[in-house]
Amino acid sequence: xxxxxxxTKTLALPDGRVISIxxxxxxxxxxxxxxxxxxxTMLLAxxxxxxxxxxxxxxxxLSVDYQEKFGSAGKIPGSFQRREGRLSDYEIxxxxxxxxxxxxxxxxxxxxEVQVMITLISADKEVQPDALAALxxxxxxxxxxxxxxxxxxxxxxxxxxxxxxxxxxPPTWPAPTWT
Numbered sequence: 001x002x003x004x005x006x007x008t009k010t011l012a013l014p015d016g017r018v019i020s021i022x023x024x025x026x027x028x029x030x031x032x033x034x035x036x037x038x039x040x041t042m043l044l045a046x047x048x049x050x051x052x053x054x055x056x057x058x059x060x061x062l063s064v065d066y067q068e069k070f071g072s073a074g075k076i077p078g079s080f081q082r083r084e085g086r087l088s089d090y091e092i093x094x095x096x097x098x099x100x101x102x103x104x105x106x107x108x109x110x111x112x113e114v115q116v117m118i119t120l121i122s123a124d125k126e127v128q129p130d131a132l133a134a135l136x137x138x139x140x141x142x143x144x145x146x147x148x149x150x151x152x153x154x155x156x157x158x159x160x161x162x163x164x165x166x167x168x169x170p171p172t173w174p175a176p177t178w179t
């Protein structure tokens with residue numbers, strides 16, 4: 001049962017799956033926070049901005065962090081190394097992808113520090129969370145008071161043997177053939 005002040009919007013994909021975007025339930029102290037769901041995959045995106053601009057800054061200090069916790073896939077680290085450790089190459093690539101999509105959507109004269117945090121809460125083997133990360137970040141920015149020319153999204157596109165599919169399910173597509 002949703003919280004009394006939670007707002008949920010849904011978007012139906014052509015293959016029958018439903019993306020839901022919910023706000024007002026988690027991370028209430030952030031400037032903007034949303035939970036994006038597709039299947040059993042859930043992402044929490046939070047956005048905060050500095051209240052004032054630092055002196056001498058003539059660029060947008062945007063920081064995008066994407067993190068997948070072991071617990072989101074049901075894995076509990078049980079050896080000597082119990083902490084998560086540094087970001088994987090995949091997580092770094094997702095951070096860069098989201099950064100490259102969001103950065104041009106801010107006004108040229110906006111030089112306040114902005115932090116975007118995207119955390120994978122739960123994972124589903126049928127859904128690739130990287131395609132939802134930019135949607136989650138964009139939705140969080142859109143509901144905040146930070147100037148942002150969005151919303152935007154990205155998608156996964158897969159073409160193989162003469163057919164193509166938007167946001168494919170990983171197990172349903174054969175490996176690509178490279179010629």
